Amino acid sequence: MTAEQQRPVQMIARGKIVTMDTGRRIIEDGAIAIDKGVILAVGTNAEISARYSPAEELGGSDALLMPGFIDAHTHCTQCFVRGLTSGELPMIPRIYNPAQRVLTAAEAASTVRLLSAQMLRAGVTTLCEGTLNPDHESAILETLEEVGIRSVLARGRADQDFHHASLYSQINDRSWAKARDGEAEADLLRTEALLQRFPSRGNGLIHAAVNASALLGFSPRYFTDGAALARRFDTTLQVHTGRDREEVEFCLDVWKRRPIERLYDLGVVDEHLVAVHAVLASEQEIEILAAGNAALAHSPIECVANLNAIPNLPRFRAAGIRVALGCDNQANDMFATMRAAWLVHGARWGVERFDAEFLPAGALLEMATIESASCLRIEHVTGSLEAGKAADFLVLDGTAPHFMAAQDVPSELVRYGSRAEIVQTIVAGRVLYDRGNFTTIDMQALREEASAGADKVRQEVASRRYRPLPAF
Ligand SMILES: [Zn+2]
Numbered sequence: 001m002t003a004e005q006q007r008p009v010q011m012i013a014r015g016k017i018v019t020m021d022t023g024r025r026i027i028e029d030g031a032i033a034i035d036k037g038v039i040l041a042v043g044t045n046a047e048i049s050a051r052y053s054p055a056e057e058l059g060g061s062d063a064l065l066m067p068g069f070i071d072a073h074t075h076c077t078q079c080f081v082r083g084l085t086s087g088e089l090p091m092i093p094r095i096y097n098p099a100q101r102v103l104t105a106a107e108a109a110s111t112v113r114l115l116s117a118q119m120l121r122a123g124v125t126t127l128c129e130g131t132l133n134p135d136h137e138s139a140i141l142e143t144l145e146e147v148g149i150r151s152v153l154a155r156g157r158a159d160q161d162f163h164h165a166s167l168y169s170q171i172n173d174r175s176w177a178k179a180r181d182g183e184a185e186a187d188l189l190r191t192e193a194l195l196q197r198f199p200s201r202g203n204g205l206i207h208a209a210v211n212a213s214a215l216l217g218f219s220p221r222y223f224t225d226g227a228a229l230a231r232r233f234d235t236t237l238q239v240h241t242g243r244d245r246e247e248v249e250f251c252l253d254v255w256k257r258r259p260i261e262r263l264y265d266l267g268v269v270d271e272h273l274v275a276v277h278a279v280l281a282s283e284q285e286i287e288i289l290a291a292g293n294a295a296l297a298h299s300p301i302e303c304v305a306n307l308n309a310i311p312n313l314p315r316f317r318a319a320g321i322r323v324a325l326g327c328d329n330q331a332n333d334m335f336a337t338m339r340a341a342w343l344v345h346g347a348r349w350g351v352e353r354f355d356a357e358f359l360p361a362g363a364l365l366e367m368a369t370i371e372s373a374s375c376l377r378i379e380h381v382t383g384s385l386e387a388g389k390a391a392d393f394l395v396l397d398g399t400a401p402h403f404m405a406a407q408d409v410p411s412e413l414v415r416y417g418s419r420a421e422i423v424q425t426i427v428a429g430r431v432l433y434d435r436g437n438f439t440t441i442d443m444q445a446l447r448e449e450a451s452a453g454a455d456k457v458r459q460e461v462a463s464r465r466y467r468p469l470p471a472f
Contacts, residue, residue: 009035010429011391012054014045015063016398018409020370020384024362026409032065034391037429041387058424058431064396064403066413067384068125068150068425069334070372073276073297073326076129076140077103079111079118080450080457082329087467089306090244094464099457100133107456108136110449112143115332117441119149120433122333122419125392125426126150128326128376130238130276130297131213134190144206148432148440150392152376153198154209154238155191156226158217159183164250175253179219188225192233200235200377203390205428207378209236212268214243215259216250220266227268236377237268238297242278242285243307260285269294274324274375277302278316279309286312290319295375298367299328300341313341314349314358324372325364338364338414361414391429396421 017030019042031048033040041048045061059065081099085091103111119127132140132155144151159180165173191210198206210230212218218226223237230237241259242248251259260281263269269292275281276297281289289296296316303310316323327337341364350358373383382392396403400421406412425433432439462469 006051006053009033009040009052009054010037011035011056011058012048012052013058013063013065013393013395014061015059015065015395016409017042017385018064018066018365018413019386020067020366021386029061030065032385032391032393034429037391039385039387039389039391042385058426059395062398063423064398064409065385066394066396067369067382068392068394068427069123069368070126070128070324070376070383071119071124071327071332071334072128072274072324072372072375073130073299073328074115074127074332075100075131075329076115077108077111077133077136078329079114080107080453081461084458084461084465084469085306088465089308092306095461098464099461102457102460103136103453105136105139107449107453108133109139109143110446110453112140113147113441113446114450115329116144116147116149117438117443117446118332120425120438121422122331122335123394123422123425124149124332124334125394126152126373126378126382128152128154128297130154130240131156131211134187141206146440148205148427148430150205150382150390150427152200152207152209152236152378153194154211154236155194156211156213156218156222157183157187158213159187159222160217160219162216162250164216164246165253166246167249170253175250177216177219177254179221184219184222184225188222188229191226192229195229195233195235200233201380203381207235207376209238209376211238213238214240214247215262216247223263223266223268227266227270227272230272231270234377235272236274236375237272238274238276239263240276242275242280245280248280258282258285260288264288264292271295272377277307277311279303279307279311281311283315286315286319286321289316290321295322295324297324297326297375298341299326299330299337300344301330301337302328303344305330310344310348312349313345317359317363322371322375323367324375325367333419334368335413335418338368341367342414361408361411364414365410390427392427394422394426395424397423
């Protein structure tokens with residue numbers, strides 16, 4: 001083929017390609033042709049170079065190319081508070097929630113910029129906000145569009161009053177829940193508008209979804225109508241469930257059922273459901289999720305940092321449940337998160353059985369890319385390097401010492417890889433992170449914004465902490 005017959009394209013990326021396609025192919029001397037942000041073809045360097053003429057070239061013979069990571073669970077406005085929570089368990093209603101409520105729209109935008117910078121630096125090309133806060137909705141949307149990272153945004157506002165009678169007060173008291181009439185319908189109309197604007201199955205950078213964050217704050221009507229909306233728009237219904245003892249206690253007291261049993265009674269356990277955490281899921285509840293083809297969003301570092309429990313991941317996997325890994329604002333780094341999953345579950349389920357195969361590296365890589373995309377119902381657009389999908393990928397430095405003499409690429413990525421080896425992070429064909437530089441984030445301005453935001457949040461939560469704040 002002569003040069004005249006080559007098709008001009010936006011970009012060619014070259015290197016060893018970890019495709020994560022159906023055959024999980026690894027192409028040794030590979031190349032990816034990209035045009036208008038979409039992958040046109042993946043093949044050998046010789047094949048692609050003969051067919052396409054690029055305006056821009058990335059990678060090279062020493063590079064390693066892989067799909068961008070998909071962080072399946074985060075909260076966009078927790079960056080200023082997360083460092084104030086260590087050693088303060090339990091703390092979600094006491095510290096996390098008030099710290100987010102106090103943010104102005106501009107400060108919420110700053111947290112999104114900071115979160116995005118951390119993620120892009122660590123190779124995350126898609127984030128999933130599990131509880132898009134309606135108070136900060138437009139600031140978050142505008143900032144994500146400005147940054148250019150891909151996102152799944154599960155939106156919803158609680159519509160139920162509740163009272164949790166804690167263990168000791170249950171002698172004289174009971175827990176209860178009461179819906180605020182009409183709020184579910186009104187709020188789901190807003191989520192429907194968001195789904196129309198940002199379809200889950202569309203090709204845009206933002207994919208809307210439905211959030212019914214917890215059984216305590218969201219009414220039965222919200223769950224059933226929210227699940228119907230998720231089915232109609234082929235998106236996800238995201239629910240924190242089986243997260244802590246208080247929730248299990250509450251559900252047993254009010255409905256005589258454990259949390260996932262209650263979700264089953266409400267008729268919302270299907271392939272659209274993403275069960276977030278489920279660290280306290282019983283055997284029966286795991287069976288319920290499996291029978292409904294629901295997915296699990298699992299954040300292994302958060303399990304240790306805040307939840308004080310880990311799910312029986314081998315049991316979930318054996319039941320055929322799809323699993324997506326998330327950072328939940330802990331490392332904001334999927335290399336760290338994959339490695340945490342390997343170590344946490346290895347110590348809990350592998351070491352004690354002398355079972356080195358309890359969770360293979362390839363499975364962890366899937367849970368951080370293509371399986372995560374499937375859980376979030378965006379596998380049509382991202383999660384693997386295949387023709388027709390968006391060009392969401394990473395260029396890694398194959399000459400870095402930790403990747404030299406690599407023998408088994410999936411294992412070496414999971415066990416030894418880190419964000420230090422990331423050269424570039426590309427979303428929809430746009431280089432957003434490039435050798436220490438961010439192309440859509442003003443890092444100097446962000447440093448000032450983040451410092452001011454962190455000071456404000458620090459003052460807000462100081463009196464809520466059990467222990468005095470450490471001195472700088
Ligand atoms: Zn969460």
